[in-house]
Amino acid sequence: MAAANSRVDSWGYVIVLSKFVILFIDTGIEKSFGVLIPTLVERLESDYATIGLICSMPPAIMYLICPFVTLALRRANHRAVAMSGGLLSALCLIACAFLKTAVTVGICLTLSGVGLAMTFLPTVLALNDFFKDNFVLWSTVAAYGYTSGSLLLPIVIERSLPAYGYQGEFIILGGVALHLLVCGATIRKATCRPNGDTSERGGRDQEEKRHRCGSQERPSLNGEVMLHQLDDKMWEENVSQFEIRQREQEDENCEETFLEEWRLIQHEPRRFQRNHETLPNDSRGDCGLLQEGIFLLSLPIPFFISYTTYAWMLFLVPHGEQLGIPPSKAVYLSTLGGIGGILGRTIFIILISKGVSDLSVYIAVGSVCTGCFFLDFTSSAYPVRATLAFIQGFSFFVEDSVYTSLSKGAIFDEDNFDMAVAISNFMCGLGISCAGLFTG
Known part of the structure; x- marks a missing residue:
């Protein structure tokens, strides 16, 4: 039995690694579009607002359809859904290399987002299955994939664009997305609890x-x-x-x-406190989330955080180029933002592991990030832009853990967790799509 518990514990860390890879792919592709936006505008003969919208489709749809994926997962095998989604996402990105209109590229990027959702949500639920008591901590550790993807993949795309061209770039992105298939294959149910749940x-x-x-x-x-x-x-x-x-x-x-x-x-x-207030699980159905008043009131928070984060991701490099910074130097603004994000996330993990309130950290970091954007007009010099990008990355990659904390800490009944995660992701998707459209 001890050996079995050890195997289950170890597999939980495999799930953490899988979520890391999924977020690496999601954010890395999105940041890479920031490098490709000028080329896309020229090739597809469109404008920045339209291209910004279709480039925001993969992460936006990944979050928007999470409620529907949750309902499907209650009736389907999680691993099969996750692997199918990974294959769909990769094939759609590869298909974009051979399409020449904004509409067809937008459709393929939308389907790619559907595939991302089919892989992402089963991984989140598996992570909660293995780490019920430390979900926020390990989810934040896995979120290093966000910062790593934004740090590395844009440089690869920027350096390979002259060598492989537009088509080669999308084939490379599709090859990277094929790793989602492997992530889906790691999905499994926890057969016993590392935290000592009683049988x-x-x-x-x-x-x-x-x-x-x-x-x-x-x-x-x-x-x-x-x-x-x-x-x-x-x-x-x-x-x-x-x-x-x-x-x-x-x-x-x-x-x-x-x-x-x-x-x-x-x-x-919280479950014991509300037992007398809620209906039994078999009669309550999906309406149980309607009784989570605190969670429902907090839903605008993930919308605004995702809006600002993805507007920054998409247009950090184009904004630097607009201010007169050469493209070869502007791409490193994303790298500096990723480095700041890694530092910020590390400090955040240390703080919450020491018992510091995560909500207090969010408030302090959010205030710093707001002040940083108010200073955007001060100078167009590269050192100033680099410093601002670093601080913004530091802040955004701490703030993106807010919806995870809300999904876990603002609900009273653990049975509502899967739908709470799905609704939070839906609000994130709305913010991302609005960021691509209105900011562009």
């Missing part, structure tokens, strides 16, 4: 411990027969030692039972 047998053991704590047990009949066979002096000594050992064992069992019950109360206080 049916464990529940019977707890019941027996409670029974022992509530009533005194006497020596078994066989024990009494054996004791009566001893002489009187030995019998008295053995009885005394037996009673002492029995009392110690009962005290230990009582303490273990108390600690186990206390951990259960700490892990699921």
Whole structure:
């Protein structure tokens, strides 16, 4: 059994790696479009607003259709859905290399986003399945994929564009997206809990411990027969030692039972508090999320965060070029933003692992990011733009964990987690599509 638990623990980290790769692909492709936007405008004979909209389709659709993917996952095999989605996303990106109109490219990028959603959401649910008590922490660790993708992939695309051209770039992006197929193959259910969740047998053991704590047990009949066979002096000594050992064992069992019950109360206080307010799971259905008032009130937050983040991702490089920075230097603004994001995310993980409130961190970092954008007009010099890009990346890649915290911390019933994640992602998708359209 210990070996089985070890295997399950290790596979949980494989799920973390899979989510890392998925986010690497998602953000890396989106940041790469920032390099390709001028070429797309010229090749497709369109304007920046339209190209910005269709380039925002993969991440936008990835988030927008999450509620529908959630409903499908309740009836389908998670691994099969995830692998099919990875293949669909890669093939659509490769097809974009051979299309010459904005409409057809937009359709393919939209389907690519559908494939991303089909791989992304099963991975998130698997991550929560393995790490129920530390989901926010490990989800934030996996989110290093965001920063790594924005750091590395735009440089690859910018350097390979002169060598391979427009078609070669989309084939490269499609090859990168094929790794989603491997990520989908890693999906599996957690068969046992690393955090010590009790099984049916464990529940019977707890019941027996409670029974022992509530009533005194006497020596078994066989024990009494054996004791009566001893002489009187030995019998008295053995009885005394037996009673002492029995009392110690009962005290230990009582303490273990108390600690186990206390951990259960700490892990699921909200479920116990609302048990009398909610309907049973089989009769409540999907309407349970309507009872999560705090979560529903917080839904505008992921919309605005995703809007600002993806507007920055798409147009950081074009904005630098507009200010007179050469393209070969402007592409490194994305790299500096990615470096800042890695630093910010590392500091954030350290803080929440030390018990610092994640909401307090979001407020402080959000204030710094807002002030940074107010200083955008101050100078067009490259050192100033590089500094601002670094601070903005530092801030955005901390703030993008907000919807994860809300999906886990703002709901009272764990059964609503999958739909809460889906609705949060839907709001993120709305923000991303608006960012591509209005900012462009």
